[in-house]
Every structure is written in C-alpha cells, then in structure tokens.
Amino acid sequence: MPELGLRYADGICFSEGDQVVVDFVNKIEAGENYLNTPNMAFKVNGLNKVNKALAPFADLDSLPFYDYNLDDQFLLDQGLFQMTKELLKERLAGYPYPVPTLFFLTSRGCPHRCSYCNNSRYINLFGHNIMRFYNIDRIIEELEYTLGHLNFIEVVVFGDDDFFMRSRKQLEYFANTYKKRIGLPFGIAVSANTYRKEKVEILLDSGLKVIQLGVQSGSQRTLDEVYNRKIKISKTKDVVQQMASYHKTHGLDVLLDFIIDNPYETRDDIIQTYQFILDLPLHVRINIFFLAFFPGTPIYNKALMDGIIKPFNEKEFRFYTRSHVTYQRNYETFLILLARFLRRHRRLRRYFTKYPLRVLGRHPVRCIASILPESFYFMMSKRVQ
Template structure:
C-alpha cells in the first residue's frame, strides 16, 4: 500500500524482493490514483489496484488460487507479456459489510500511543471514508471525481452507528484497548441527530477516551456538548492558514478568522482540549503570511499547535499550480512527509520555512517580548540551537510539562 511519501522506500524494498523472488507483486493505495501508469511500468511491479482493494484483492487471490484468468478483475491493472490490461473501476463497497479490522499481524506494542504524558493502547476505527470538501492540497476531490465519472458513485460514505460500535466493542475486548482514534476527515460533519445516536451507543458500550478531527465550520454548541459527554479528550481542528483572503482564494476554505476563533473559544468553554493544525510553505507564501498564521494561533490559544510544511502531492490542484508556475518540475517527487517536497520558493527560502516550522510553537505560545530571541532560534547553527533549547524550557514551563 503506497502513499507518495513512502514510495521511494517501497521501491527500494520491492526491488530487493524481486531479486530474491518471483512472487507476484501488487501495489495499491492512494498514490496509485494519481500515478498508476508510473508504478505499473516499474520492473518490480506486476499489478496495481486502482481504487478500493477489499473486494478486488479477494477476487484476484481466488482466481490465482483456482488458476483462472486474472486479467478481468475490476480495479486491477495487470501486466501481460508486453501489454498492460487496464480494468475499469468496480462499484463502491458498502462500508457496513466490511469485516472488523484485524491487528493480529502487528506486535502488541504497536498499539501503544503516547497521549498527554501517558501511553495508551489505542485502536484505529474507521467511521467514514473520503471527504466532502475541496481542499486543493488534498487528493480527495480528484478521487471523488474519478468515482463520479466512472461509476456514478459518491466516494464519501459514512458507516452506521451500530456497525461502528459493534466493531469497537470487539476490538476493545480483543486488544484490551483503552483509547480510540476515530478515522474521519471531519468527525463533526455528521448531523446532530446522527451524532447523538452514535454518542448514546458509545457511552453505553464503549466508554473510552478518544480523539477526532474536524473543521471549525462544522462546530455547534450542541455537537461539542455531545462530544464532551462522550469523553472526547482531544479535538483537532484543521485551520491551515491564518490569512483569511489567502485561505479562501488559494485553499478554497470558507469561513472567517472570526468564525474560527469563535469555534475554538466555544470548544474551550465546553471543556474539550483541542489542537490546531497549520500548514506553512504554500506556493506564494511569504514570511508575513506565515506570521498571519502565527498571530491567529496566538489569539486562539490552543492546547497544542501543529505546524507542517506544504507538500505538493500528485493529483491535487496545487500540484498542478506548482508545476505551471515553476515551483516544481514535472519530475519532482516527495521524498518524506515532513520535508515539504522539492519546491523552489520565490518569496521565501526553504531554510527560512524550516526555521519557522521549528519555532512555530514558540511564536504561538511565548510572550511577544521573546520574538527577537525566537528569530535567533530559527537558525540551524550553534547560536540558534542553543537559543532554541533555552526557549524550549520556557515553553515547557508555560505548558506545565
């Protein structure tokens, strides 16, 4: 299973595997949606799965077991002699019919996750699949379009409340879990009625702390009270950028800074700890725009503020924009999640972005009188590293860590 960040490592591993074995190799995952042609033409890949793999992989394996023709399995592209057989997409599956997730192949210690100074046995539970929003830095819009155009289906689907709870009840008992990670792009996108139905079952059958993520515009006081009553211990908001005009024009995210602040303050009032996720280094970004994001976080005052570097993923609208405007070449590849990709910025340097990312939480948390010192800590040299360590102690003191 591939995402763009892991493709270089996966390629290396698969090349090694191919040198030792002729076992058929199939590649799937979100990266295939945008790069199926590239991957299927690799010498170490025999097949790719374009689309969901649950049913396709079972059908493929059954045909291989029965020595039947494998070139007509929907969602699967297969190399056959000197040509590639490209099968069409199959209809989307009903998520409620999937078997419960199985963690048995992993070591038990893999379930351990640190949260707020404690290590929990955390289980990952899918409550929906896909996303209804159109963020140009995410591949969700292009996946939705692919399924709409090919099989006239809506990729975004929600599982039924009782189905989710049955799975959690099973996993909680089997793996002795004491924390839940809800896999949903925007958990509060559910209607209040649906959320209340789910909450009633959750409190009765599960009763574990959990974290989830959502968008500020999905927040209402009613929904937050339901989350609080369920036992939510961390709610993560995707704010992404602090400049309102840039956020609407470039990121296609509606909602004013005032509405974001209101949602966060309401979350604090209800008593749910929350985290704000931010992205810096978008095309056309500047130091001034990054500081708009910093200043919005200073006003929000979240429990935690995460800062990530923008990555131009293939299949996204901003990937195309970056190519068209000379930020990246057509051959550019993302090598790791936190690196931000091979972007050539025109209004800010990559080194400056790395420094702002390192000091982001210092800027959003410490008193403004520290700003001149924080600027020194942006530098990756002896003086900057020493200042960063000094200010980090001040940060920990404020956070009580």
C-alpha cells in the same frame, strides 16, 4: 497514483479495494487472468495497464470487521516477525498521546475539496463527492469486537475527515451507546463549517478527550485562492476559542493543523499564520506540516504547470511531517517554527512571552530582519524544528 506504485510493484490497487480484492485473490487462486481487475493497475510487458475505476463502495455495513486475530499476521520491518500483542501495543502508541491508541473510521469521504488533499484525487476518480457512513450499532459492535482482542487500548481516535457530518440525533445515539458499551476516552476531527456547540457538548459527556481541526493558513487569500477551502478565517478563530474553552471545564485537548512552506504564499500571508498562532491559548497544540504535492491533486497540477515541481519526481515528495523549509526560507516562516518551538518547551515560554513575539512580527522588524540572506533563515529554521 499507478504511475508511481508500478515503479516498485507488479500490480497495485489505486482505489478502494473492498470489492476487488476478493475477486483478485479468487482469480489468482483459480489460475485465471486477473489483469483486468477493476480499481487495479498492473505492469504488463513493461507497460502500465490501468483498469477502470468502480463507483465508490456504498454498503459499508456489509464489510467484515477488521481482522485482529494475530495468529496469522506478521510485521515486516527489517525482517518478518510474528505479530504479537506486545508489538502491536508498542506500534499503536504515539499520537496524539503516548498510549496505545486505536484509529477507527466510521465514514468515508469528506464534504470539502481542498486542493492539496487526497480527497480531491478521489473526487476526480469518482466524478463526484460522496460521503458514506457506517451504521452506529455496527460501529459499536465492531469496537467491542476489536477491543476484545486488543484489550490494552487506552484511547480511540475516530479518523473520519469530519465527524460532525452526522446529525445531532445520530450523535446523541452514538454518545449514549458509546458511553455504555465502550467507555474509553476518544478523539475526533471536525471542520469549522460543521462545528456546532451542541454537538460538542453531546460528545463531551461520553468521553470526548481530543478534537482536531484544520486551519492550514491564517491568510484568507491562501485559503480561497490556493487551498480551495471555503471557510472563513474569522469563523475558524471563533470556533477555536469556543473549543479551547472546554479545556478548563472538561479537560478537552485541541489540536490544530497548519500547512507551511507553500510557494504560493507571500510573506504577508505567512505572517498572518504566525499571528493566528500567537493568539492561541497555550494549551492548544499545533501541528505544523510542510506542503506536499501529491500527484492527482489540483495543487500538484498547478505546481507542475508553473515549473515548481517535475512530474512524478520522487525527490519532491517530501515527508509532510518531517522536512526542511524549501520554498519559504525567510524570516516569517522562521517565526512560525520559532513559535511552535517555544510552545513545545514549557520552560522557554516564560522567557518569550507573547509580547516580544508580537514585536518580532511587526512590519519594521520584518523589514530589518529580511536583510539577512535565505541561507541564514534556512539554518535558523532547522535549529528550531
């Protein structure tokens, strides 16, 4: 969002930079005017100059490999430091496992258009939804090259928005080649709509270790009317149970994403997310995110119109992973955070089995609990975060 970036920088690239960065650097080097570079915006005499956006870059295979020669790379973190393998190894560990992990993209774009997601912003910018894929041979070659430099990597996570957008034939070729030439455990993200049992099974044999799926809400109303996600919650439940069954047979870990603290949800919507979480097998890991209103997304525009947020107000851009409950300081949201807290702490689980948690979610208990003020649930929610 150029209006924000230009508060801090003289110029920014607001779309894909693959083509334009070369042009931009060449112009600077030659002392030429670079202020018309497409996909970029500049501050000129105190005003924002936003240039035209190019169509999305199509020929991904023509791009060079990412540069992992560390000799001329630096780390900027409270000082400028020469990048080293040790530093990189440290920085690349943490999610989803505490071991050095390489995040890698094999495609760009997502077939969906969720109202809160940066994909919506790109779709608005490009005028349509466009998926682009790297060729599989090229992916394997780049992985070999990269892992040759970063020989400490233990897991590869493919960051594609939906890895199952590839055909079964392509996945078969990928699985065979990856197993022979790379062989590290790997993770993917998929959607309940593209999930297919046979696709998972192809990948399980080549090292699939973790699979991530966005649920976001247990309420169909929220998914349809607020998030614009064309996915049936019943289908998601079914897919989650199928994925979870591979934990015992293949050691597959399942990660599910949920979004809470959404001002457009009712308490009945929220309790459906809570019930969804209670139904999950305990080995399934859950990520709870706080709804963030990103400028350029439909939900940002709606919240602006409804007076929930102010335009480009940085205070409202809360960190979506680490934040406090703002809009839904109520018993139901507290229950979701409590359920996550108990799932995380193995020792506590046995004191709080599913049955008492279910009772806490029942209507009469909710009615009584709702007598307590918002400030109480705000405080309690902080305790279980």
